[in-house]
Amino acid sequence: MNLCHAIEELRDCGEVRCGIVEATGMTISRLAEQFDLKPDASIYREISHAQAHKLVEKILYRDLAYGVKIISLGQAQSLTEQFLQGFDIEASQYYTNGDFYLDGTSHGWTSATAWDATFDTGILILSAGKAGCLWVADED
Numbered sequence: 001m002n003l004c005h006a007i008e009e010l011r012d013c014g015e016v017r018c019g020i021v022e023a024t025g026m027t028i029s030r031l032a033e034q035f036d037l038k039p040d041a042s043i044y045r046e047i048s049h050a051q052a053h054k055l056v057e058k059i060l061y062r063d064l065a066y067g068v069k070i071i072s073l074g075q076a077q078s079l080t081e082q083f084l085q086g087f088d089i090e091a092s093q094y095y096t097n098g099d100f101y102l103d104g105t106s107h108g109w110t111s112a113t114a115w116d117a118t119f120d121t122g123i124l125i126l127s128a129g130k131a132g133c134l135w136v137a138d139e140d
Contacts, residue, residue: 003082007134010071010079013063014138015117020086023131028095031124035133037112044095044112044124049084052094052123056080056134064119064138083134092127113137 004018017035033039047055061076062069071079098109098121112135113120122135 003079003086004134007060007079007083010075011060011136013070014136015113017122017133017135018083020130020132022129023126024129026126026131028124028126031126031131031133032112035124035135036114037124037133037135038114043097043110045097047094047096047123049089049092049094052096052125053080053084055096055121056083056123059122059134059136064121064136065140083132087125087127087130087132092125095124095126097121 004020007018008016017037019035021031021034023031027041028044029039029041032044057073057076057080060071060079061073097112109119109121111117111120115137117137118140120135120137122133124135125132
């Protein structure tokens, strides 16, 4: 089974955008648009690989609206590892739309979904020759 398909099946609430595309010279705006996110580059800020890892794990493990457990922590950790292994850590840049789960105290963000979901966050990755997205949106 395709990894993104598995993620979409297991995270069975809200909307999930997941994919890895071949993309030389891709911009953050073009990548966002390709996954039905707003193409305004000012929405996205760069984060570290460690922050991206933590964010993906959390958004797979719990929903954004109420913090309800979706899948086991072990499954979330495994899926996070598998997704991020598709990118060279040294040659990748990671972007998100806020600070969900990044510093432990704040949950501010700018909506990136083209359909203006109540809550949304995830990562966009620009890497050597490929780009990726793992984004979730939940409703209140």
